[in-house]
Each structure stands twice: as C-alpha cells, then as structure tokens.
Amino acid sequence: YLSMPFPLKYMSLIVPLLPLIINFLYVKPQNNLPPGPTAVPIFGNWLQVGNDLNHQLLATMSQTYGPIFLLKLGSKNLAVVSNPELANQVLHTQGVEFGSRPRNVVFDIFTGNGQDMVFTIYGDHWQKMRRIMTLPFFTNKVVHQYSDMWENEMDLVVNDLKKNEKVKYEGIVIRKRLQLMLYNIMYRMMFDAKFESQNDPLFIEATKFNSERSRLAQSFDYNYGDFIPLLRPFLRGYLNKCKDLQTRRLAFFNNYFVEKRRKIMDENGEKHKISCAIDHIIDAEMKGEINEQNVLYIVENINVAAIETTLWSMEWAIAELVNHPIVQQKIRDEISTVLKGRSVTESNLHELPYLLATVNETLRLHTPIPLLVPHMNLEEAKLGGYTIPKETKVVVNAWWLANNPAWWKNPNEFRPERFLEEDSSTEAAVAGGKVDFRYLPFGMGRRSCPGIILALPILGLVIAKLVSNFEMQGPPGVEKVDTSERGGQFSLHIAKHSTVVFKPIAA
C-alpha cells in the first residue's frame, strides 16, 4: 500500500466505498413524509438547523411546520412531535411501535450495545430489566422503607446550613451540598453505602466519572460521524476516549460498591439476607435471569437517570422560591394550618396540595428533560397520517406541551396556584391515573420514568424542609436570582447556580 502511486492510494480507498456514496447522493423520493425543511444530499437539513436542536428552537420550528415535522440530519431522521394528541400516539396508543430508543456509536459504547435498560430497544431484554429493577427501586414499599433515611439526609443539609454563619448573610451555592445529599440517598438505597463529605475522594471520583460520561454522550462533537457514516472512521479518537472512560467507570462501580455487596452475600451463603437494591439485582443474576454486565449497567443507569435530574429540579425550585417569597410563605402557612405542629413526612405530603402544586409548577416551567428521552420505531410506522421511516428518532417536546400559550394561561409565569385552579385536574402521569398530555415531565406509558415514585416525594420533602427552616433570599443587593437556562438536547438546567441566603426561622 505504501509503495502505491499517490492517486492510486486514494482510488483504493474510495472504490470499496462507492456503493455507499451512490446510495447517499441518490435521495430516494419517499411518499407521505411529515413536512419539514427541504433536505440536501448527504447533509440533509443539518447545515440549515445546526447542532443545537433544543426545545425552544424545535418549538419555534413547530410553528412553521406543524405539530409533527421531520428533519434529516445526514443519514438520520428526526421526527418532532409538539401537540398532546400526537404525544398520546407516540407514548401511549402506539407505545409499542415507538417504544425503542435510537442508538448511535457513542451510546453503543455507554450501554455496552444495549445491555442496559434506559437506552435499550423495546423488547424482551428491556421488559426483563425493567421488571427486575421495579421491586428494589420503584414500589410504594421501597418509598416507605427509605423515606426516614431520605429525611435524615435532608436534616443533615439543614443542620449544615444552620451551622454556617456565612450562609445567613452572604449566602452559598447549595448545589454541591444537595448533590452530596442525593448521591447519599441513592447510594444508600442501592448499596447501603454513603460518602463522608464533599471532600470524600470516592465522592469526587463518582461525580467526575458521571459528569464526564454526560459530557461525552451529550456533546455535539461527534455529530459528523453519527450523521454521515462515511466520516465515522474519523471518530476513532473520540470513541476510544468514551471506551476508556466507560471501562474505568464500570470498574469503579464494581470494585468499590458491587463487589462489596457480593462478598457480604457470599459470606451469608444460601440464606443471604437482601438488604439493599443491588442485593436484589445480584440475586436475579444468581438465578440466571441477567448477567454480570447487566448488573453493572443497572448501576450505571441509576447514576445517569436518578441523580442530576432530581438535582436540577431542586435548583430550579429553590431559585423560583427565592424569586417568589410569597410562595414560600404560602407553603409555610399550609404546613402550619394543616399539620398543626406535626412535621412534614412522606406519609403526610398528600395533605399539602399547595406544596405539591409548587413541585408540579417547577417541573412544568423548567421541564428537566424537555424532549424526554428520545423514542424510536424499529419498523416503518404511521403518525398523524404521515409515514415515519423505520429507525427514526422521535422526540416529544414536553417542554412546549407544558409552556404553549395556546394551552396554558400565562405559561411564563411561575404560579403554583394554576394546579389548584384552572389546571387542578392535571398532575404528572402516574400509572393508572388520568393523563393530561400537555403535562409530561416524566413521560407517559411504557418508557415513562419509573423514578417518579421517588422523585416527587423527595422534591416535596426537600422544599418543605428548606422552607420550614429558612427564609430563602437572594444574596445582598440581589432581589431576583438569574433563572436563565442552559442545555436543551437532553437536559434543561439553570445556567448559573444560584447563590442563596438561608435565614433561619425562629422555631
């Protein structure tokens, strides 16, 4: 090869690729596709629409192209759904047809080619993994078993805030402390293990591994190789970085957490006691239902799905409460009127409708996963009278459903009262409940978030504890904290983590 003349070298590279190139240049006319901007060969609409296809941009495009439109991103199709009727179709009526998740070269690495649950296609493997995860993580029994522990972790945060004089006058960025709290809540449920402090080397390592995984998976830097298969060889360096991170990250989960549980279970032999979620999962492995890799991918999925989502929601709630002191006061009044001196616990949250409305309003205005986790149809399907080619990535713009002025009164306003007045019959979709397809912060149907059963009470309790113990304000000279947003592809978080003053309320 090295001794070949220069042009021949290129020919020898190009000839094997000719069928692919011809296939690309020849844009096959397809009938009855959803509307969308005109696509050019090879790039499709990519150069027109750019990389950052966030919820705001897609909402604007839906006003031009309608409630379902199609974008071609190189060789890939993206269908965007923006009204409640079509959301119902994708998530519920045709939930099986649209129940898979799109794959790409990077996600293949982070999911071990679909050995996980969150990003795997709809089918037997997904069903089995979801079933195995339900008992240890997503039942009322689990909530009752762990809610005292959640409260205990929250009380530690309140105590830390009370001990710190600076917090009363200058304020602090509370994100890091809440992050430690959420890691401890999830790791105690998973492994019966917790981190000592924000400086615990294992905590630092865990957060680094998870944020690097999110950065690499959500980056636009690999779009060219994802959209244009011919360019995939140039992604080799990027993919190697992903592989290296994933190997070290899974080894970290395994060596420091999973192996410890295996040892404890082994020591107890046949009659091993199941004390935490991963014991259930290891038990399923021992029974031959799943393999060792699946166990690690369940740990990986919980790390990805449970912690940052709930943390972003808390940051949004706190920022809005700082900017709306009257909402803080109303929550306090409700707690004292209804509970008459009893403290708020998981079991009496349902007696506090204004508090729950505040949680709902936070998730409406600042939908943490604004486009849900993308769906995909394995086979060609019909939607809204159009043909959706097989393996199209289908996103539901949940943020726009919940913020479209055609369906909500003054949607830009943070007003929990709406969930007690004009939208009083609306709540996040819980299995068996009545569904309002304008409001889907946790999705709906087969692939909806099973973590809703944990996330809603955790959010309610944290807000109740903070508001009962403190008056939350902006730092000196700042009346309103900045609530501009960042993210969009998979997540919607606050752009600047707020500095908040926590003024203790006399008991």
Ligand code: HEM
């Ligand atoms: C999936 C939202 C917390 C576990 C999802 C989806 C959304 C979502 C929108 C995708 C739904 C769809 O594709 O249609 C949220 C929000 C949270 C939160 C807003 C916090 C406020 C949690 C927690 C856990 C969790 C605490 C676990 C402890 C999962 C899992 C899936 C999922 C496993 C994948 C389900 C599947 O593909 O079958 N979540 N989530 N989430 N979430 Fe959550």
